[in-house]
Amino acid sequence: METDRRHRRYLLTLVGVFLLIWGALAINPLNRHDWLLENLLVLGLAAALLLGHKHYVPSRSAGTLIFLYLCIHQLGAHYTYANVPYDDWWQALTGESLNEQMGWDRNQFDRLAHFSYGLLLAFPIREVLIRLGLRPGIWSLVLPVDIVLSTSAVYELIEWLGAEMLDGGLGRTFLATQNDRWDPQKDMALATVGAIIAMLVTAFAVRPRRDL
Template sequence: MSKSEQINPRCLKRDPYPLWLFFGFVFIWGWLAFEPHYRSDWLLENILVFIAVPVLGWIWYWGNISRLAWSCIFLFLVFHEIGSHYTYSEVPYDLWWQKLFGFSLDQSLGFERNQYDRWVHFLYGLLILPLVAELMERLFPLDSCLRWLIPVMIIMSHSSLYELIEWLSVEVFGDELGQAYLGAQGDIWDAQKDMALALMGALIACVVCFMKRQFAKP
């Protein structure tokens, strides 16, 4: 059999489902890229997306990632794009809530600031960890605590790195653009709270993934 006729075994592992999610994300991305509230902030927010999408494509090429993990990635990217369209500190989620349910979510919970950025930091830990855990399973195939500890540590390191990037953006781009990207809204503990929420989301996802694996055992 010639090389052109040989089948790459990895091709058999590629699920078309992530491709449909990708096309759906491209549509949503294009829609939200149209006239964002603050174009410069939108560009800054999307630098990480431009880096992440090729990496995710490479991961898809190598296969063996569950549809659950891909769905989580898709949801996180959609929430991120909503934040980049409005800027995170100005997403009118409370107005949407009031139109749907007739009362203010922020007032009911006693929030004094826009909480959308906090919500997305929590979702980062919750929705990104399944993919990280599945990748780590390849490196630690045995039932080791490292399989669960390292994904949580990776989420925390990413969260810390992102907070450093936000700080540098203020130093490099100045008050208006830097503050829009930072989104602290006057909270001096914003970075610590964001990292804590990412950790909380990662721990919840870690427990869910562990329980799912235990129930899946024969």
């Protein structure tokens, strides 16, 4: 019972810290309309966790991973993904341009966010599948990767439809392709690579316990 209380206290602490971060980043975002659109994802995830809390309460690991991903997403929502000033922050810290050092000619924060989607959420997805009755085994490692890839594809379709329905400026901001015609494919690929890495780490971590 004490363990359950500590666990719930930890998750509530994560929720409280996230709400503080969300509130701070909700102040004067670069584009309020884009911020509202991006926060539909947060609203959907929060609704799913609240509606399903009787059947699924994230473990500490899963809760922490979800928290980290949502923080990355909120940073992108505040600045718009194509304008997160990470290169300015890096120059202030080191005196060098990260983009120049890496040979990048575009803002790469959206790539980080898509990679993080797979890397940070594949484990919570696996945990949900196991709670729903999927036996630990090879499919518990394959299906999260499949779900990350398929949901990434659905999100890219939503972005495309949203950009078509919105006016030109807001549509381009929401789509955030930065004139890269292969942007959707690269985003999906990065999310999938992140999920594969997460599942390989999970397989290595649980094998000693014979709970693959």
